[in-house]
Amino acid sequence: MSTPADLLDDLTADLDAVFVFSPSSGFYEQFEELDDGVVVIAPENTVDADQYVELPLAFENIRDRIRFGVEGAMERNFVGDGDEVGCVVSVFDGDHDAIVRVRADESMHSGVYDLFANSRADPGVIRDVFEVVIELGKKGQKGKPVGALFVVGDAGKVMNKSRPLSYNPFEKSHVHVGDPIVNVMLKEFSRLDGAFVISDSGKIVSAYRYLEPGAEGVDIPKGLGTRHMAGAAITRETNATTIVLSESDGMVRAFKGGELILEIDPEDY
Numbered sequence: 198m199s200t201p202a203d204l205l206d207d208l209t210a211d212l213d214a215v216f217v218f219s220p221s222s223g224f225y226e227q228f229e230e231l232d233d234g235v236v237v238i239a240p241e242n243t244v245d246a247d248q249y250v251e252l253p254l255a256f257e258n259i260r261d262r263i264r265f266g267v268e269g270a271m272e273r274n275f276v277g278d279g280d281e282v283g284c285v286v287s288v289f290d291g292d293h294d295a296i297v298r299v300r301a302d303e304s305m306h307s308g309v310y311d312l313f314a315n316s317r318a319d320p321g322v323i324r325d326v327f328e329v330v331i332e333l334g335k336k337g338q339k340g341k342p343v344g345a346l347f348v349v350g351d352a353g354k355v356m357n358k359s360r361p362l363s364y365n366p367f368e369k370s371h372v373h374v375g376d377p378i379v380n381v382m383l384k385e386f387s388r389l390d391g392a393f394v395i396s397d398s399g400k401i402v403s404a405y406r407y408l409e410p411g412a413e414g415v416d417i418p419k420g421l422g423t424r425h426m427a428g429a430a431i432t433r434e435t436n437a438t439t440i441v442l443s444e445s446d447g448m449v450r451a452f453k454g455g456e457l458i459l460e461i462d463p464e465d466y
């Protein structure tokens with residue numbers, strides 16, 4: 198007679214590495230002796246793991262969270278192409294409750310790690326913009342859904358491929374995303390048309406920019422309109438990353454290299 202555990206043995210047989218997502222120190226201790234077979238993926242390295250990948254967002258979507266970890270671990274050579282990995286995660290709130298088996302290879306590659314780690318802009322700037330956009334998506338503008346387009350990084354080139362729709366309220370200011378007052382300003386200005394342009398270091402260069410990239414060959418999901426098309430296309434012609442909040446479906450999307458890299462529902466955060 199086989200037990201339930203026997204039947205599930207295949208899932209954990211012959212793993213090359215174990216990825217532990219956001220472990221408490223007590224939980225991590227059990228894995229510590231695996232040494233270079235264990236990778237910790239978490240917002241902070243509170244357990245002092247030797248092999249660690251920083252998680253910039255909580256990623257409610259488990260696939261995004263795992264992809265981020267696998268792409269980050271491959272980039273740092275913690276695992277190699279074709280390695281079998283057991284990801285120990287918490288799907289529901291609280292304790293670790295699931296093991297997801299994945300093979301680390303090119304087919305896993307979505308670019309979500311690149312989006313944060315290898316963008317022109319500082320990873321913290323991308324994260325700060327995500328946070329503003331997610332908050333805007335949750336609350337809207339005075340309770341009404343609102344759309345927004347943030348172009349982050351490579352600001353000089355972005356300015357060259359765009360024109361003003363109105364006076365730029367950030368012309369002479371030196372405000373940065375992440376400054377507390379900025380959230381209020383961004384939400385206020387997001388009622389009006391056009392894009393925000395943000396520098397590599399997080400300085401808000403302009404609001405109300407109309408983007409004019411060439412859009413030939415840019416392929417985005419059907420049903421998305423001009424805001425998303427312009428947001429995708431500008432990332433093909435520059436090294437910017439764009440983060441777009443849709444007024445119509447409420448989703449937050451990120452584009453890089455002309456591709457849709459990440460799609461999240463702000464209500465999950």
Ligand SMILES: Nc1ncnc2c1ncn2[C@@H]1O[C@H](COP(=O)(O)OP(=O)(O)OP(=O)(O)O)[C@@H](O)[C@H]1O
Pocket residue numbers: 344345346389390391392406407408409421422423424425426427442443444445446
């Ligand atoms: N090239 C552009 N540059 C900057 N902003 C743009 C551009 N094109 C459209 N927008 C902004 O996007 C807004 C919405 O346009 P549209 O409905 O076509 O986009 P969408 O992709 O369907 O976005 P949403 O899902 O928010 O409706 C416009 O009112 C304008 O503010």
Ligand SMILES: [Mn+2]
Pocket residue numbers: 422423445
């Ligand atoms: Mn629309």
